[in-house]
Amino acid sequence: MFKDHRAPAPDPILGVMQAFAEDARDGKIDLGVGVYRTADGRTPVMRAVKAAERTLLDTQETKGYVALSGDPAFHAAMRGLVLGGVIPSDRVAALATPGGTGAVRQAFELVRRVRPDATVWTPSPTWPNHLAILDGVGMRRRSYRHYDASSGGLDREGMQADLEGVAAGDLVLLHGCCHNPTGADLALEDWRDIALLLAERGAVPMVDLAYLGFSDGLEQDAVGLRLIAAALPEMLVAISGSKNFGLYRERVGLVLALCDGPKAAAAVRGTLAWLNRQSYAFPPDHGARVVTTILTDPALRTQWEEELTEMRERIDSMRRGLADALREASGSDRFGHLAGHRGMFSLLPATPEQVETLRREHALYMIGDGRINVAGLTPETLAPAARAIAAVLR
Numbered sequence: 001m002f003k004d005h006r007a008p009a010p011d012p013i014l015g016v017m018q019a020f021a022e023d024a025r026d027g028k029i030d031l032g033v034g035v036y037r038t039a040d041g042r043t044p045v046m047r048a049v050k051a052a053e054r055t056l057l058d059t060q061e062t063k064g065y066v067a068l069s070g071d072p073a074f075h076a077a078m079r080g081l082v083l084g085g086v087i088p089s090d091r092v093a094a095l096a097t098p099g100g101t102g103a104v105r106q107a108f109e110l111v112r113r114v115r116p117d118a119t120v121w122t123p124s125p126t127w128p129n130h131l132a133i134l135d136g137v138g139m140r141r142r143s144y145r146h147y148d149a150s151s152g153g154l155d156r157e158g159m160q161a162d163l164e165g166v167a168a169g170d171l172v173l174l175h176g177c178c179h180n181p182t183g184a185d186l187a188l189e190d191w192r193d194i195a196l197l198l199a200e201r202g203a204v205p206m207v208d209l210a211y212l213g214f215s216d217g218l219e220q221d222a223v224g225l226r227l228i229a230a231a232l233p234e235m236l237v238a239i240s241g242s243k244n245f246g247l248y249r250e251r252v253g254l255v256l257a258l259c260d261g262p263k264a265a266a267a268v269r270g271t272l273a274w275l276n277r278q279s280y281a282f283p284p285d286h287g288a289r290v291v292t293t294i295l296t297d298p299a300l301r302t303q304w305e306e307e308l309t310e311m312r313e314r315i316d317s318m319r320r321g322l323a324d325a326l327r328e329a330s331g332s333d334r335f336g337h338l339a340g341h342r343g344m345f346s347l348l349p350a351t352p353e354q355v356e357t358l359r360r361e362h363a364l365y366m367i368g369d370g371r372i373n374v375a376g377l378t379p380e381t382l383a384p385a386a387r388a389i390a391a392v393l394r
Helices: 012-022 047-059 072-083 099-114 128-137 156-163 188-201 223-231 262-279 286-296 298-330 336-340 352-362 382-392
Strands: 092-098 119-124 140-145 171-175 204-209 235-240 252-258 345-347 371-373
Touching: 047 286, 047 298, 072 092, 072 223, 072 235, 072 252, 072 286, 092 099, 092 262, 099 128, 099 204, 099 235, 099 252, 099 262, 119 128, 119 156, 128 140, 140 156, 156 188, 171 188, 188 204, 188 223, 204 223, 223 235, 252 262, 252 286, 286 298, 298 336, 298 382, 352 382
Parallel strands: 119 140, 119 171, 171 204, 204 235
Antiparallel strands: 092 252, 235 252, 345 371
């Protein structure tokens, strides 16, 4: 069976992780892997998470199965966090999943089942796994322009022009905030324009919300998503708890399917539970219960929001510091747009050859397309990272 089997090409991010781990040089800098890090290089367990886990340890009396769709209390807590009450709960179907990746997969699987002829429109560029999952499930996809490399910002005109090709029943993928890999986000007027266009065309938005709270704050980061939710009859949201709760290895994810009425929501709820049954049956619960405990305990929620603010402010500080250091190292403002990006990522105008030169000659690691994780920087590494980037990206 396996004699002539050839494995798929390894994930480039995992390749960067391995190469960095094997590099014995002092002063190496990892801007590749997309996880939050403190100034001393740790991905910490949040204090609110530890407190919630202590509560669960003391009070939880069973590890029995919950439901195929996950814990209803988790659904309700996350629904409130993301939607803020703009949609009646009986119009929303929810599904707990193994991480945000599982949420993306199950959302695509839902669309494939109910509308197999749909085209999925993805921003260019986007998180590579969006495209890999779509190809894996055999869905038709097209891209629309999102990033303008010449300005380092949103390609607003290109995006609008490309989305004119959207047809009724198509799915349009949007990044809720902190666009991965570019850091160039939609402004509120862009969300309004997209809502009008999708309403006119009869298409459905799907928002990948992996970084809620990492851009401008929990409420501010959800404004565009809520605007679209209030304006359209249907919508999908794929949510991750990896970043804003620091629960990477606990695999906390959720799909929210906004439907045009309670009857449709009940049908979608049943289909989502069926999809879980067909893939991994019951979703993981520990991380989801940690999140529920935090969101429903006022003291823990306050502590979590304070920690999330600290994380966001550290990222913002490193982002501004990098822009300043690059201005000094390059003697120009050609990297000034980095200061205006949001979240952990930005996209440098680097070729794969330049990325390899940065690794080989400067021990500076990033993804091959030039994506950098700003959270991987520290006050001590800002200057050497900027000097290396300015030297190679002349």
